[in-house]
Amino acid sequence: MIPFSNDIEQCLITLSNGGIILYPTDTIWGIGCDATSATAVEKVYALKKRSTSKNMIILLAEEKDILTHVTQPELQIFDYIKGVSKPTTVIYEGATGLAENLISEDGTIAIRIVSDAFCRLLIKRFGKPLVSTSANISGYPPPAIFNDIDITIKNGVDYIVQHRQDDVLIAAPSAIVRWNKNGIPTIIRK
Secondary structure: OOOHHHHHHHHHHHOOOOEEEEOOOHHHHHHHEOOOOHHHHHHHHHHHHOOOOOOOOEEEEHHHHHHHHHHOOHHHHHHHHHOOOOOOOEOOOOOOOOOOOOOOOOOEEEEEEOOHHHHHHHHHHHOOOOEEEEOOOOOOOOOOOOHOOOHHHHHOOOOOOOOOOOOOOOOOOOOOOOOOOOEEEEEEEE
């Protein structure tokens, strides 16, 4: 039995019912929901007290899934992703198949392919991308460990994953890169 199988099942129930979860990712703890549900995405914005003009990212389990959510991906990005060692979020143009309030005004979407076993399995089982945004109120620093997460966030989600709550390794957000039409990446956050 997989050690986090109960968490996966509870997350699947919560996500399928339009709820939001608090979960560990391959970077920091995140607030997540079904990235195809505008109603669920709105709940995340409200919980974080975040302006809808500030974009959130989505997590995918496999590189090939990018082709489902980006209309014209540059194939060079796959080589770029393989060449980085730090978890990296890439901003793509031509977002599609996602909640409209998740796609930025210029039509872009930020995507990270996860390496974390829990996240990969959850996304594969759910069959849809997940929203991932830091587990903090907008304007405050992201929590480095589970115990740093504000009680408002913990009380505001529909399910809190038990897996990895006792991790004490300090986590950091992903790098962010914008993939430009000319095939040259612009680094937004290292």
